[in-house]
Amino acid sequence: MSAPAASDPTKPSPPPRPEMGIRRGLASRIVGRTGGGLAAVLLALIALFWLMPTFGLLVSSLRDPQEMSKSGWWKVLGKPSDLTFSNYDKLLDNKDMTRAFFNTIWITVPSTLLVILIGSLAAYAFAWLEFPGRDWLFLVVVGLLVVPVQVALIPISKLYGDTGLFGTITGVVLFHVAFGLPFAVFLLRNYFAGIPRDLLEAARMDGGTDLTIFFRVILPLGLPAIASLGIFQFLWVWNDMLIALIYADTESAPLTVALQSQSRAFGANIDVLAPGAFLSLIVPVLVFFGFQRYFVQGVMAGAVK
Amino acid sequence: MAEVVLDGVGKVYTDGTRAVTSLDLTVADGEFLVLVGPSGCGKTTALRMVAGLEEISEGTVSIGDRVVNRVPSRDRDVAMVFQSYALYPHLNVRDNIGFGLRLRKLPKTEIRERVDRAARTLGLAEHLGRKPRQLSGGQRQRVAMGRAIVREPQAFLMDEPLSNLDAKLRVQMRAQIARLTRELGVTTLYVTHDQTEAMTLGDRVAVMKKGVLQQVAPPQELYDHPVNLFVAGFIGSPAMNLLTGALTRDEAGDFAVDVGSQRLSVPAEVLAARPALAGYAGRSLIVGIRPEDLHDAALEGAEPAPGAVLRAEADLVEAMGSEVLVHVSVDAPPAVTEDVQELARDVGAEEQVPDPDAAHSELVARFGPRTRAREGAGVVMRVATDRLHFFDPETGLSITEDA
Numbered sequence: 001m002s003a004p005a006a007s008d009p010t011k012p013s014p015p016p017r018p019e020m021g022i023r024r025g026l027a028s029r030i031v032g033r034t035g036g037g038l039a040a041v042l043l044a045l046i047a048l049f050w051l052m053p054t055f056g057l058l059v060s061s062l063r064d065p066q067e068m069s070k071s072g073w074w075k076v077l078g079k080p081s082d083l084t085f086s087n088y089d090k091l092l093d094n095k096d097m098t099r100a101f102f103n104t105i106w107i108t109v110p111s112t113l114l115v116i117l118i119g120s121l122a123a124y125a126f127a128w129l130e131f132p133g134r135d136w137l138f139l140v141v142v143g144l145l146v147v148p149v150q151v152a153l154i155p156i157s158k159l160y161g162d163t164g165l166f167g168t169i170t171g172v173v174l175f176h177v178a179f180g181l182p183f184a185v186f187l188l189r190n191y192f193a194g195i196p197r198d199l200l201e202a203a204r205m206d207g208g209t210d211l212t213i214f215f216r217v218i219l220p221l222g223l224p225a226i227a228s229l230g231i232f233q234f235l236w237v238w239n240d241m242l243i244a245l246i247y248a249d250t251e252s253a254p255l256t257v258a259l260q261s262q263s264r265a266f267g268a269n270i271d272v273l274a275p276g277a278f279l280s281l282i283v284p285v286l287v288f289f290g291f292q293r294y295f296v297q298g299v300m301a302g303a304v305k
Numbered sequence: 306m307a308e309v310v311l312d313g314v315g316k317v318y319t320d321g322t323r324a325v326t327s328l329d330l331t332v333a334d335g336e337f338l339v340l341v342g343p344s345g346c347g348k349t350t351a352l353r354m355v356a357g358l359e360e361i362s363e364g365t366v367s368i369g370d371r372v373v374n375r376v377p378s379r380d381r382d383v384a385m386v387f388q389s390y391a392l393y394p395h396l397n398v399r400d401n402i403g404f405g406l407r408l409r410k411l412p413k414t415e416i417r418e419r420v421d422r423a424a425r426t427l428g429l430a431e432h433l434g435r436k437p438r439q440l441s442g443g444q445r446q447r448v449a450m451g452r453a454i455v456r457e458p459q460a461f462l463m464d465e466p467l468s469n470l471d472a473k474l475r476v477q478m479r480a481q482i483a484r485l486t487r488e489l490g491v492t493t494l495y496v497t498h499d500q501t502e503a504m505t506l507g508d509r510v511a512v513m514k515k516g517v518l519q520q521v522a523p524p525q526e527l528y529d530h531p532v533n534l535f536v537a538g539f540i541g542s543p544a545m546n547l548l549t550g551a552l553t554r555d556e557a558g559d560f561a562v563d564v565g566s567q568r569l570s571v572p573a574e575v576l577a578a579r580p581a582l583a584g585y586a587g588r589s590l591i592v593g594i595r596p597e598d599l600h601d602a603a604l605e606g607a608e609p610a611p612g613a614v615l616r617a618e619a620d621l622v623e624a625m626g627s628e629v630l631v632h633v634s635v636d637a638p639p640a641v642t643e644d645v646q647e648l649a650r651d652v653g654a655e656e657q658v659p660d661p662d663a664a665h666s667e668l669v670a671r672f673g674p675r676t677r678a679r680e681g682a683g684v685v686m687r688v689a690t691d692r693l694h695f696f697d698p699e700t701g702l703s704i705t706e707d708a
């Protein structure tokens with residue numbers, strides 16, 4: 001938060017107001033301005049506007065399919081009694097869709113947990129263990145961040161074909177884990193490296209091995225970073241269609257692929273698509289709110305000094 | 306409880322920097338030994354080698370009868386108090402103190418008992434449920450102490466544990482540490498850059514400079530008989546006055562030292578205690594005078610004996626309440642050696658190292674509060690000539706029996 005106010009060369013920063021005393025960063029000045037009434041109203045309007053499609057999706061999913069083809073979704077707002085849960089009932093009876101929903105969970109949860117577990121262990125090693133070539137190896141990992149998913153599609157297809165992983169949930173999970181790890185290691189290593197060395201040394205003096213230090217000191221203190229990573233990874237995998245489309249068969253296809261197969265060139269099964277899409281959307285939202293409290297800053301306060 | 310022995314210990318970092326050179330040091334069982342020196346003198350490195358946080362490049366460290374060079378920290382059975390306290394922010398005070406016991410898989414009831422006992426000793430009993438961020442600096446410091454004492458280790462290692470506290474709290478905690486370690490009787494190695502802490506806490510004090518041990522002795526001996534200019538200048542506040550003088554011998558065979566245009570006679574007992582001094586007759590040497598060995602002659606009433614008087618003009622008078630520090634200027638060149646420069650560097654006053662060719666040097670005298678010394682006025686000082694210190698200008702060593 002201490003970026004100098006003059007860091008933006010494109011526009012001269014206004015002179016700091018005298019009551020501020022110290023100069024503040026651009027970001028904090030912008031945040032400071034948003035406290036005003038007008039700004040709040042403006043932001044609320046933008047947020048509402050942004051939510052419009054989602055809201056439309058929700059309303060559509062609660063309308064009768066016949067009605068939907070006749071009029072726009074907003075018409076129902078004048079007549080709320082027309083709203084019905086029948087689409088959701090039908091969706092839950094649709095074997096393909098429920099299976100796809102559980103496939104998504106079977107793909108997303110292991111992909112996220114594995115990335116967190118492997119990523120945090122690797123990050124601890126890169127941050128705190130000393131071994132030859134450590135920094136070079138870390139550079140390689142960071143370099144992997146720029147490798148696009150697309151270059152791996154064909155070689156991995158061949159590999160999966162040879163090993164029988166093609167068309168399985170395991171195959172999809174492994175691909176997600178492999179491509180999630182570079183970012184995970186990068187993010188977590190930098191966070192772990194910021195944990196005061198004294199804390200680890202204190203744990204070492206107290207009788208800790210590397211493993212106990214990892215589980216009892218690093219993981220609890222790394223929670224904010226791990227929570228962010230978990231949410232990112234969860235969202236990426238949950239919303240992924242490309243990888244699942246290629247490596248999953250109909251049995252193992254997740255919700256994204258199943259929904260996509262419901263859309264047609266002319267018209268769509270809106271009664272399946274709308275509730276399905278909304279279902280696929282609500283889970284990440286719940287996950288986000290569930291982990292939100294770990295984003296709270298100041299976890300490290302009081303550790304040293 | 307155990308003895309901690311450092312035998313020829315050295316530390317060379319991979320980039321070739323040498324932090325500690327052949328350090329021989331024995332902390333006796335139950336002894337409180339303070340390692341003191343300016344920043345960067347290798348004292349913390351030495352402590353970390355005992356802790357096992359730093360690899361030992363040369364020599365051996367033993368705790369008890371066991372050489373621990375290759376023993377990991379967790380198996381050395383020593384506890385450390387960090388300068389930053391290093392409290393686990395996610396654990397409350399009880400879990401912070403009990404962390405080491407939990408890792409050692411002690412039974413729950415015993416952990417509870419021992420943590421309670423430690424908390425009572427340190428006055429933390431009502432804070433056990435709090436997180437470190439909810440504690441004041443002094444409380445955090447005590448939690449850090451509690452984490453060490455609860456383990457009942459063979460030795461305590463303390464790395465400047467008081468330097469993050471404000472001055473008043475530091476004095477209070479200093480007394481508490483002294484009381485606590487005396488009660489527990491645990492071998493303690495304590496690192497500090499503050500010579501007051503060193504003098505008040507240590508059974509013995511070890512002074513280091515640039516990775517080399519200078520002197521180990523009980524505080525009073527260190528103060529009264531520093532082996533070299535560095536120790537003389539480092540221990541004591543205000544520091545010992547050091548100036549260049551010349552030793553002379555008259556026809557009667559009596560020795561005197563010329564300080565500028567004034568002459569101080571050297572009593573026979575000083576000569577007896579420092580036989581090598583006679584060999585410096587006719588040569589220049591460095592004279593050291595502690596501020597409290599300069600007395601206000603006007604306060605004493607009696608006319609001081611000739612040969613024990615320095616006359617000068619007061620530049621600055623600092624009234625401290627219980628005493629008055631009088632800065633005076635005498636016409637003798639100041640003593641400037643590598644040690645003096647090192648000491649100035651430590652307090653960040655390199656530019657203030659006096660010019661060795663200057664004709665005048667500053668002295669500080671510690672007078673009683675009733676002195677009538679005024680800035681700009683002359684002062685007559687009686688010098689306790691039996692307590693003069695003499696150092697070789699080349700080597701900086703105290704001139705004693707060995708020639």
